[in-house]
Amino acid sequence: MTTAQWLGLITGIGFGFLLQKGRVLRFEKQVAAMLWKDMTILKFMLSAILVGMVGIMLMADAGTIKLAHKPMNLGAVLLGGAIFGVGWAVMGFCPGTSLGALGEGRWHAAFAIAGMLVGAGVYAALYPLLKVSVLAWADYGKIGLNDVLGVSPWLIVAFFWAGSIALFSWLEKKGV
Secondary structure: OOHHHHHHHHHHHHHHHHHHOOOOOHHHHHHHHHHHOOOOHHHHHHHHHHHHHHHHHHHHHOOOOOOOOOOOEEEHHHHHHHHHHHHHHHHHOOHHHHHHHOOOOOOOOOHHHHHHHHHHHHHHHHHHHHHOOOOOOEEEEOOOOHHHHHHOOHHHHHHHHHHHHHHHHHHHHHHH
């Protein structure tokens, strides 16, 4: 295995461990999040995003990695977001938590994983049709928020951190 693969494996195991310790793999936590009664999952994932943002930007600045944006396509974002949301609401798992739950021995998560695999197959089969319809809507090319706003990516990171800290504080005051 390459160094990158080892680092990916170690990071994945660590993240899975934290998912399990944070109890975000629990179905009841997933449902409570969708009902806006328990924001543990939001806080957990937002924390991971915040740390990831800084790590990625540091590696990009050091020249260790090169940032490569995917095309910003409004149709793809809307369709993908809707499918993700419906799948999460129906099954009570997102892709990461379904794998983690299966790893904990919760066999019902296998149905969510099977649904994702079937969904990927359906998407692949429908791709030629989607490419000329939904995926052709408002294609803005390979852009990032900092490109749109004309600011440093670090300003976006700082703004996201400030907003997240404010959100965390508000959620703690609300007790969710």
